[in-house]
Amino acid sequence: MHEPAEIRGERVTLQHMVRADVDEMAAWPRFSEPDLQWANLDLTYPADRDAYFERGRTNATRRRFVIRNETGALIGTVGLRNLNFRDGHGTLGIIIRADSVGKGYGTDAIRSLLRYAFDWLHLQRVLLDVAETNHRAQHVYEKLGFVPIGEHLGPQGIIYIDMVLTREAYERQQNTGS
Numbered sequence: 001m002h003e004p005a006e007i008r009g010e011r012v013t014l015q016h017m018v019r020a021d022v023d024e025m026a027a028w029p030r031f032s033e034p035d036l037q038w039a040n041l042d043l044t045y046p047a048d049r050d051a052y053f054e055r056g057r058t059n060a061t062r063r064r065f066v067i068r069n070e071t072g073a074l075i076g077t078v079g080l081r082n083l084n085f086r087d088g089h090g091t092l093g094i095i096i097r098a099d100s101v102g103k104g105y106g107t108d109a110i111r112s113l114l115r116y117a118f119d120w121l122h123l124q125r126v127l128l129d130v131a132e133t134n135h136r137a138q139h140v141y142e143k144l145g146f147v148p149i150g151e152h153l154g155p156q157g158i159i160y161i162d163m164v165l166t167r168e169a170y171e172r173q174q175n176t177g178s
């Protein structure tokens with residue numbers, strides 16, 4: 001079955017990323033927070049943009065979308081990596097551009113991606129990891145039903161919390177409307 005051309009949220013729309021999107025993303029403002037420097041994508045030169053696009057493009061184990069807001073502006077990227085259809089899981093990642101955080105777009109985009117992951121890809125669980133210091137992201141993930149299942153040490157000594165949303169928990173939420 002063909003992938004849906006786009007995924008509609010309440011306010012955002014997810015579309016499969018195309019190479020031209022990366023040129024737009026190169027003009028995004030930078031995060032000033034030391035802990036979010038990883039989210040400042042290195043897209044200065046066309047070769048960087050080619051490499052970023054090729055590295056992350058949708059393939060057998062990845063789905064990568066851009067997030068557009070109500071006006072059609074490209075305000076983020078969200079996706080699933082390490083997709084394993086045999087065991088039914090994938091790992092979520094998201095960046096909302098620095099001047100568009102805190103406006104509800106991230107919650108809407110993740111909710112939309114979860115609908116795609118569970119209802120369309122039929123995954124059994126969605127995984128993610130989040131830096132222990134990233135309280136905003138943790139709040140959003142908890143709000144959407146993710147629970148911590150462990151932690152691990154990442155590069156530069158950063159502690160990451162591993163979280164999961166299972167199909168059972170997702171379906172329970174749908175049924176209770178929460």
Ligand SMILES: CC(C)(COP(=O)(O)OP(=O)(O)OC[C@H]1O[C@@H](n2cnc3c(N)ncnc32)[C@H](O)[C@@H]1OP(=O)(O)O)[C@@H](O)C(=O)NCCC(=O)NCCS
Binds near residue numbers: 130
């Ligand atoms: C994390 C991220 C995706 C969330 O998306 P967003 O659009 O900013 O989030 P929303 O506006 O939908 O929701 C933010 C929520 O966090 C809350 N929040 C904001 N700052 C917070 C903080 N310091 N601590 C706890 N909660 C916080 C807000 O009150 C809001 O909660 P509410 O909906 O219950 O009122 C986005 O901020 C982002 O891309 N950040 C930079 C990259 C990143 O951290 N990616 C995730 C890596 S795991």
